[in-house]
Amino acid sequence: MSVKIRLQRHGKKQRPFYWIVAADARSKRDGKFLQKLGTYNPNTNPATIDLNIDVTVQWLHNGAQPTDTARAILSYKGVLMKHHLDGGIRKGALTQEQADAKFSEWLDAKSGKVDAKKGDLSKAKTDAKEKALLAEKEANEKRAAKAVVATEEVVEETAEEVVADVTTEEVVAETPAVEENNEETEA
Template sequence: MSVKIRLQRHGKKGKPFYWIVAADARAKRDGKYLEKIGTYDPNSNPAIIDLDVDVAVTWLQNGAQPTDTAKAILSYKGAMLKNHLVGGVRKGALTQEQADAKFAAWIEEKATKVSDKEAGLSKAQSEAKAAAFAAEKAVNEARIEAAKPVVEEVAEVVEEVEAAPETIDEAQEKASE
């Protein structure tokens, strides 16, 4: 039986959500699977990936072949690196402690990159909000400046009306005389 590590689509139309599964290669895309390895949510930035790295490495060691997208996700989360390091330990190229140290250093470096990206995104978002606010403020000020002559004319008319002490009835009587 040929085993693939692939994505199984869930979620609704336009809002995909994926399970990362180990499944028989002959099974349908969203059909029966052998084991759920993790989840992948591409709707957020950066995408949220929850992966059990040890289970993924076990499947890779047993001969499971990841699809292109699944391989990219496994590589992003370090499962492919850990698989490579486990192979090196098995061949005697390095010790288990060295492999664990290399993997821990890689994980720490990856976490820094992700946090830097999140900080950059939040900074860019706040700068965009500030620029939009400044543009809106400029438009409002221009609108107020354009409306000043009209406001002054209305104020003059109001003053004239207030200066005339007569009521409508008195004005009609004067007009009829």
């Protein structure tokens, strides 16, 4: 029986979530598996991977072959590095302490890179929020300035109409008085 370490899809449409499993190569993608080794969530940035390293290394020692995507995930988490170091221990090239020291050093360097990426992503997110807030403030100021100008224009037009109405009423009111004065002079 050929054993593969592969991904088993779960989750909703357009929102995949994977289990990393050891399964018979002939079984269906989402079918029966021998053991669940971990999970992989590509929806987060960076992707979230929870993996039982010791059990996965044991499956690799027993001859399980990872698929291409599973191999990339195992390499990212250091499982292949640990498997390689265990091979050096079996051959006598390394002691267990040396292999553990190399593996912990590699894990520290990897976690530093991941933390730096998370920091860069959070900084970029806050910068984008600040930039959007500044753009929104500028747009609001422009909108307020246009509203003030429009209000002033309306006030000026209204004032002109009131002045025009007042002068027209005065002229109309004065016109009969002038005619009465003309009639008095004619008489």
